[in-house]
Amino acid sequence: MPHIAFNGWFWDQPGTGSGQYTRNLIDVFCRADPDLKITLILPESAAIDDVPEGVALERVGLKGRGHWAKLRFEQIQFPQTAGRINADLAHVPYWAGPLRSPIPVVVTVHDLIPLLLPSYQGGLLARTYTGLVAASARGSDAIITDSEASRADILEHLKVDPAQVTAIPLAVSSAFSPTSAGVLDMAIRKKYDLPPEYVLYLGGFDLRKNLNVLLHAFSYVQRGYPIPLVIGGKLPQAITARVFDLPRLIADYGFEEGDVQLIGWVEEADKPALYRLATTAVFPSRYEGFGLPVLEAMASGVPVVVGDTPALAELVGGAGFVVSPDNARELAGAILATITQPNVAADLKNKGLTRAKAFDWGRTAGETRLVYDQVLRSASEH
Incomplete structure (x- = not known):
């Protein structure tokens, strides 16, 4: 039973794209993929509503939720905790993988906005952070992205092996329907x-x-x-x-x-x-x-x-x-x-x-599981 450690920084922010992605992916895994063991690693201060049954929680102590706390969580506490609990693989569901990790890392890069659009590049600290997460993505074991368009951007600007990057589309809740709710x-x-x-x-x-x-x-x-x-x-x-x-x-x-x-x-x-x-x-x-x-x-x-x-x-x-x-x-x-x-x-x-109808969270989770399996096979061969 593969053990996947999820970075849960955005779990208590369901209004964000990364929060929705994390929640929907874990929800489908829990319902449709009983062969996976999932641990959600998140700050001690994070709200933990709606965590599916069967998901293990690891809370890490963190002062605040500001930029430096986020950086410490992403680069130190998350990978260390994932290694300590003997997870087989770490999944960071947004563009902020750790530079070093004791276990294989899959990172989801939704887009390259901070890299490609000048108005989003910010000051020195913001540009340094973008450089850091770009380097971590290059060093990850696999990159997932949401579209072939984003995959093309990643290949062009991050200069990674094409075999490292897989486009897996997102989906939406079944609540989005043409049927009137009266x-x-x-x-x-x-x-x-x-x-x-x-x-x-x-x-x-x-x-x-x-x-x-x-x-x-x-x-x-x-x-x-x-x-x-x-x-x-x-x-x-x-x-x-x-x-x-x-x-x-x-x-x-x-x-x-x-x-x-x-x-x-x-x-x-x-x-x-x-x-x-x-x-x-x-x-x-x-x-x-x-x-x-x-x-x-x-x-x-x-x-x-x-x-x-x-x-x-x-x-x-x-x-x-x-x-x-x-x-x-x-x-x-x-x-x-x-x-x-x-x-x-x-x-x-x-x-x-x-x-x-071509976009379904079951498909997203299934294709994500294939990436996990590929990374785990590769890790076992080395």
Whole structure:
């Protein structure tokens, strides 16, 4: 029975991509792969709700959850604890593997954003950390990533052996469905004061999300069809060179009250209904490692319009509009087509639902297990 030690830093942060990935992977392993023994290693201060039955816990003492504490956990405490409990393999489910480990390491690199996008590179400490985790990824026994697009980035920029990197797509919860939840959907509409029809953007506000072009495009959309744009997500507390000043952008484009609704932070449990009730979902991002919100929208039966970037084009696979992230008129035209042409909307809805069915956490876990087995075989031969 292989014993896998999981880095659980993000376990108590289920709203993050790494938190969702860790939880879903472990959940499927517990339900469908009884041959695996799993230990979750996490800070002593971390909340441990929803840990599946059968998962062992190892808590490590740590002062705080700041940057230095995180670095100490990743580079020292996690690998040492994994070795002490005699795990066969350590899985770090985000880009922060240890430079040294007493046991084989698999690291999941969701994207190379801190390496590829200048606005994310930060100061000296941030760049040093990126260099550290890049070196640790090169030295790991295997790298998992979310898409072939991200795999290509890793091969080009980390200069690793192609055999070391496997693309395994993510998936979404079965809660994302086109089937109406009735009273619950009505409650969500009331909670967020949603209009009868709306175009939805749900995500972050950093520069790569391209919200300036989205708002420019929407100024064209509303000339052709009076539909609100609903934007969900927690607004940044401070405006920096890395994020958009959304209220200012909205004012600059001259939108009237109700044209653009900022609904703030959206609870994970509310997201399926928010998608389901939307007319169209739009994601004009300039760079993604995968594009989980796009998959959530397709699984909810909502037509999608996305930016023409490698990972999003790969994910959509012909089941949505893929447009230039630089062309506001093209983006507006695609949005209008989904709103004003029922046959186009119905076609994209059906194609999106079919496409979304290809992504399943069972598949993700099964392909991840194959990577574990390969690493363990290789370790036993040396």
